[in-house]
Amino acid sequence: ETGVTQSPTHLIKTRGQQVTLRCSSQSGHNTVSWYQQALGQGPQFIFQYYREEENGRGNFPPRFSGLQFPNYSSELNVNALELDDSALYLCASSSGRMNNSPLHFGNGTRLTVT
């Protein structure tokens, strides 16, 4: 069983640029969530995708957007990067909203904005 994989593992961007982070969900999982984890903090929910539709969003501005593809992989896009966007971005997958299946997290993408 392949776990959740994220790419790239590290990324350095300049303020104002755009970034795309990628996630392959665990085999059999159709729900993907993205979280932002600032240094020394707990993860914060960005949004969730279920069967290619956004299904809930946290307190993040519209410049954070996402996609889920038919194979349930996902992308997180961040436009107009700000210094405060520097964080570990975590992708998590599960097998369905009503299934009460646990979230399986990837190891994240460490984004540094300079």
Add this chain to the structure above:
Amino acid sequence: QQQVKQSPQSLIVQKGGIPIINCAYENTAFDYFPWYQQFPGKGPALLIAIRPDVSEKKEGRFTISFNKSAKQFSLHIMDSQPGDSATYFCAASPNFGNEKLTFGTGTRLTIIP
């Protein structure tokens, strides 16, 4: 009202001791309370989770105690080992599932030999 408050921020326990990490919440819509373990450079991994219809759940050396009236829950690690040294997060979510987990701020646990 969406916050989950976690304490202590850091904890040092001798091997074999029982570290206890506490969390409190306000949102009565929360009905799923997982604990995650995170090692440096890794994503969080689910340890154990509880629903509000039970007051205690044990899985191996890990126990969750849940007090619905006080809106508090805690993690106990029995016979702690140096390999348990990690950051622990409590979390909560509403609606019977894993949607929109709200995490605590984390407890950095160190088990000394």
